[in-house]
Amino acid sequence: MNDKTPVIQAKNLDLTFQTNDGPIHALKDVSLDIMKGDFVSFIGPSGCGKTTFLRVIAALEEPTGGSVTVNGMTPDEARRARAYGYVFQAAGLYPWRTIEGNIRLPLEIMDFSKSEMRERIDRVLQLVDLEGFGKKFPWQLSGGMQQRASIARALAFDADILLMDEPFGALDEIVRDHLNEQLLRLWDKTHKTIGFVTHSIPEAVYLSTRIVVMSPRPGRITDVIENTLPRDRPLDIRDTPEFLEIAHRVREGLRAGHAYED
Amino acid sequence: MMRNILSILTVVAAIIGLWYLLCIPMNMHEATQQAQRAGAEVTPATASERLQLGGIALAVQNPTLWPGAFGQDRPRLPSPDQVVAELWNTTGAMVLSGRSMTKRSLVFHGWITLSATLLGFVFGTGLGIILAVGIVHSRAMDMSVMPWAIASQTIPILALAPMIIVVLNSVGLQGLIPKAIISAYLSFFPVVVGMVKGLRAPGMMQLDLMRTYNATRGQTLWKLRLPASMPYLFASLKIGISASLIGAIVGELPTGAVRGLGARMLTGSYYGQTIQIWSALFAAAILAALLVGTIGLIQRRTLKRMGMQP
Amino acid sequence: MNAAARSFGVSLPGFVLLSTLGLSLADGSGLTGVAIALAAVVMGWFTIRALAEHFKTQRWARLAAPILLGVLILVLWEVTVRALEVPFVILPPPSAIGSKITNSMPLLWADMVQTVVKGALSGYVMGCGAAFLTAISVDRSPFLKRGLLPVGNFVAALPIIGTAPILVMWFGFDWESKAAVVVAMVFFPMLVNTVAGLSETTAMQRDLMHTYAATYRQTLFKLRLPAAMPFVFNGLKISSTLALIGAIVAEFFGSPTLGMGFRISTSVGQLALNIVWAEIVVAAIVGSAFYGSLAMIEKGVTFWHPSQRG
Numbered sequence: 001m002n003d004k005t006p007v008i009q010a011k012n013l014d015l016t017f018q019t020n021d022g023p024i025h026a027l028k029d030v031s032l033d034i035m036k037g038d039f040v041s042f043i044g045p046s047g048c049g050k051t052t053f054l055r056v057i058a059a060l061e062e063p064t065g066g067s068v069t070v071n072g073m074t075p076d077e078a079r080r081a082r083a084y085g086y087v088f089q090a091a092g093l094y095p096w097r098t099i100e101g102n103i104r105l106p107l108e109i110m111d112f113s114k115s116e117m118r119e120r121i122d123r124v125l126q127l128v129d130l131e132g133f134g135k136k137f138p139w140q141l142s143g144g145m146q147q148r149a150s151i152a153r154a155l156a157f158d159a160d161i162l163l164m165d166e167p168f169g170a171l172d173e174i175v176r177d178h179l180n181e182q183l184l185r186l187w188d189k190t191h192k193t194i195g196f197v198t199h200s201i202p203e204a205v206y207l208s209t210r211i212v213v214m215s216p217r218p219g220r221i222t223d224v225i226e227n228t229l230p231r232d233r234p235l236d237i238r239d240t241p242e243f244l245e246i247a248h249r250v251r252e253g254l255r256a257g258h259a260y261e262d
Numbered sequence: 263m264m265r266n267i268l269s270i271l272t273v274v275a276a277i278i279g280l281w282y283l284l285c286i287p288m289n290m291h292e293a294t295q296q297a298q299r300a301g302a303e304v305t306p307a308t309a310s311e312r313l314q315l316g317g318i319a320l321a322v323q324n325p326t327l328w329p330g331a332f333g334q335d336r337p338r339l340p341s342p343d344q345v346v347a348e349l350w351n352t353t354g355a356m357v358l359s360g361r362s363m364t365k366r367s368l369v370f371h372g373w374i375t376l377s378a379t380l381l382g383f384v385f386g387t388g389l390g391i392i393l394a395v396g397i398v399h400s401r402a403m404d405m406s407v408m409p410w411a412i413a414s415q416t417i418p419i420l421a422l423a424p425m426i427i428v429v430l431n432s433v434g435l436q437g438l439i440p441k442a443i444i445s446a447y448l449s450f451f452p453v454v455v456g457m458v459k460g461l462r463a464p465g466m467m468q469l470d471l472m473r474t475y476n477a478t479r480g481q482t483l484w485k486l487r488l489p490a491s492m493p494y495l496f497a498s499l500k501i502g503i504s505a506s507l508i509g510a511i512v513g514e515l516p517t518g519a520v521r522g523l524g525a526r527m528l529t530g531s532y533y534g535q536t537i538q539i540w541s542a543l544f545a546a547a548i549l550a551a552l553l554v555g556t557i558g559l560i561q562r563r564t565l566k567r568m569g570m571q572p
Numbered sequence: 573m574n575a576a577a578r579s580f581g582v583s584l585p586g587f588v589l590l591s592t593l594g595l596s597l598a599d600g601s602g603l604t605g606v607a608i609a610l611a612a613v614v615m616g617w618f619t620i621r622a623l624a625e626h627f628k629t630q631r632w633a634r635l636a637a638p639i640l641l642g643v644l645i646l647v648l649w650e651v652t653v654r655a656l657e658v659p660f661v662i663l664p665p666p667s668a669i670g671s672k673i674t675n676s677m678p679l680l681w682a683d684m685v686q687t688v689v690k691g692a693l694s695g696y697v698m699g700c701g702a703a704f705l706t707a708i709s710v711d712r713s714p715f716l717k718r719g720l721l722p723v724g725n726f727v728a729a730l731p732i733i734g735t736a737p738i739l740v741m742w743f744g745f746d747w748e749s750k751a752a753v754v755v756a757m758v759f760f761p762m763l764v765n766t767v768a769g770l771s772e773t774t775a776m777q778r779d780l781m782h783t784y785a786a787t788y789r790q791t792l793f794k795l796r797l798p799a800a801m802p803f804v805f806n807g808l809k810i811s812s813t814l815a816l817i818g819a820i821v822a823e824f825f826g827s828p829t830l831g832m833g834f835r836i837s838t839s840v841g842q843l844a845l846n847i848v849w850a851e852i853v854v855a856a857i858v859g860s861a862f863y864g865s866l867a868m869i870e871k872g873v874t875f876w877h878p879s880q881r882g
Contacts, residue, residue: 060779060782060783079785082785088776088780089776090776095877096798096799096801096874096875105794108790109784109794110784137876139876139878265715265718266722268719269717270722270723271719272715272719273719274723338741402620402621402623402624405624405633405634405637405638406624406637408638413860416862416864418817420817420821421832421836421852424824424836425836425845425849432661504729504730504731508731508733511734512824515825524734527734527737528737528825530737531737531740531741531826536741539738540738542734543734543738546730547731547734550729551730
């Protein structure tokens with residue numbers, strides 16, 4: 001699966017925010033290649049720059065130094081080429097649109113034909129297991145279903161890259177397990193490249209092919225861990241020694257980042 | 263903060279600039295008239311032809327006469343400096359010469375209007391708060407009175423004003439009281455509606471907490487409902503005071519009153535004294551701004567002391 | 573249910589009986605009549621309390637309670653005025669106002685058309701439309717927005733109604749000047765609400781549109797305008813009341829011999845209070861109908877908003 005062509009390349013990335021309390025180094029000297037078909041998780045304590053890094057890739061933030069390319073383009077060109085779908089921490093569905101209407105939103109903006117829209121809406125609704133809920137309004141659904149709808153919205157226009165910023169952070173553990181399982185299946189079916197921000201170690205280990213451990217002040221990458229687990233992962237893989245071993249390494253990495261600090 | 267002030271100044275400057283610009287077409291007919299009387303060349307030459315033209319067309323045809331559009335005695339639109347000068351002459355200058363309570367002084371007229379406004383406002387808000395407390399504590403009042411209080415906000419109840427003035431006049435009540443009554447009922451309804459919302463602001467958990475203490479209704483009112491309602495109270499007080507002022511001004515219109523800002527506007531419009539109308543209008547605006555600003559100041563200090571606002 | 577039947581069994585027939593009694597022997601009955609009316613009011617109030625106690629959740633009770641209160645006040649008013657033989661020029665009884673309304677339908681209709689349709693409605697559409705468009709064009713400049721918002725809020729609190737004499741002088745006595753007053757009154761409240769509404773989107777919603785590389789127009793039509801709708805309707809509702817007030821009060825400063833404000837100000841002068849009250853009733857009906865229809869459209873458009881889902 002890993003055909004070793006980098007889709008996202010970051011070199012010596014720097015990002016400093018100017019605030020009233022002086023400059024904040026959100027990212028310092030961050031370099032990373034994300035290969036096609038990779039599922040890369042970013043993990044670290046708050047303030048480590050994981051979300052910021054994702055936002056830089058999505059051209060939602062402008063780096064102050066270094067370079068990023070997405071599909072060989074600058075992030076902003078990639079954004080204009082609609083190269084990625086972005087899933088936020090909250091579902092952020094428009095309350096005045098139905099679930100279908102929300103999924104249709106990016107398709108309307110990107111000028112898809114009517115029949116194409118219909119076909120894509122049906123397909124992604126099926127992908128996230130929401131058939132039959134298309135005519136509902138977001139506020140009539142549970143939090144987990146809303147988040148699935150927002151993933152469907154990101155999938156609808158079939159970008160090769162999916163950027164997810166703690167998409168399941170606000171959900172309870174049972175729902176989160178279920179969605180993790182679904183997400184893995186979806187990744188398997190669609191062969192997308194996924195960048196996934198989380199603060200949960202089991203989630204990162206369960207989902208990804210590579211785990212990027214980050215640490216704060218300044219935000220930087222402290223470790224990149226290759227996940228050796230097989231691609232087929234039932235939920236109870238999380239009780240196997242291999243899984244715990246990798247989780248342990250991630251935890252060590254996180255701790256190392258902290259010791260550095262004080 | 264600095265950026266905001268700059269923005270506000272820009273907007274205000276733009277409005278004043280537009281105003282000056284507007285003076286030219288508005289006052290052009292009079293300006294050409296005066297210029298012709300003074301022997302200047304005017305196109306078109308006769309007044310009747312000029313009346314056929316709009317102000318803008320006339321201004322375009324007589325660009326040299328633009329200065330005449332400013333500083334007229336009875337302009338259709340006085341320029342800002344004329345209004346400011348008139349405001350100063352009828353306020354500050356009169357105070358300095360010790361004539362602040364004479365008939366020409368806007369301080370005097372403003373005071374007449376202000377006293378009715380304040381009297382009515384105090385009664386209106388007082389009764390409004392009492393009724394709101396009643397509504398919150400009695401389901402019967404909530405169900406029967408509240409819909410009317412809400413409906414009253416959709417109705418032009420200001421239209422009652424002339425009748426109140428005239429009827430009270432016919433039973434011998436004049437001056438302050440009738441105007442204060444109008445001010446009172448105009449501020450009454452917004453305060454009722456706002457205070458009911460405010461007294462209901464405490465959440466279920468806070469009310470349950472009071473119940474676990476076995477607090478009486480009076481204690482719940484004083485220690486929870488009233489403090490929680492303060493932001494709502496001040497919001498409705500601001501609406502109430504400007505409604506009161508409008509009530510007092512409109513209350514001065516129907517009887518041909520000669521005292522008060524409303525009366526200044528009315529006599530100004532009878533005699534075509536535009537500068538007088540504009541200065542009375544601005545005096546009313548300044549008064550409104552001062553009243554709302556004062557409540558805003560009290561609001562900020564109170565809420566700050568109560569820890570409800572940084 | 574049994575308790576309900578018992579409390580209604582006494583209070584409702586008591587209210588009906590005493591009201592009928594009071595109304596039938598009202599004329600000139602003096603304090604006896606007043607006493608009977610007060611007794612009827614007490615019975616009526618018990619009925620409302622019974623309603624509130626036993627049927628508080630029922631829809632019909634929520635409707636019946638305010639209606640009952642209205643009837644109660646009308647009975648008290650009617651009987652007292654007739655029993656004490658209060659002169660018509662002070663307070664006519666509701667029955668006299670009612671018959672005046674049915675007798676003067678054509679007159680009231682013509683006044684209504686002049687004031688509401690020609691004056692208020694045209695000014696409302698122009699003022700709100702202009703404010704809406706201004707808000708959208710200003711919205712692209714954060715600099716102007718920062719300046720216009722405080723200035724707009726300030727102006728919205730001023731007694732704009734005071735521009736009426738000036739605008740009547742400029743636009744003449746007919747409906748055009750009334751429409752102009754209405755435009756001046758509704759413009760700023762509508763502007764401030766729309767500008768605030770257009771800023772109502774969250775950072776996440778804007779980021780989402782950004783990741784789609786949506787154009788300004790797409791963001792405006794698909795995100796910001798829908799999100800602004802609750803605010804826009806708030807502005808429209810506030811403006812509906814202001815429009816009626818403006819159109820009526822502007823007629824106090826001069827009008828053709830037609831219009832609700834004209835009728836009120838001239839009839840008040842002749843102490844013909846029947847027709848004044850009739851006009852006020854019409855104003856109340858028109859005002860609440862106007863507001864009510866806006867609220868209904870709002871419900872349809874902003875069905876998704878938490879305040880409407882309840």
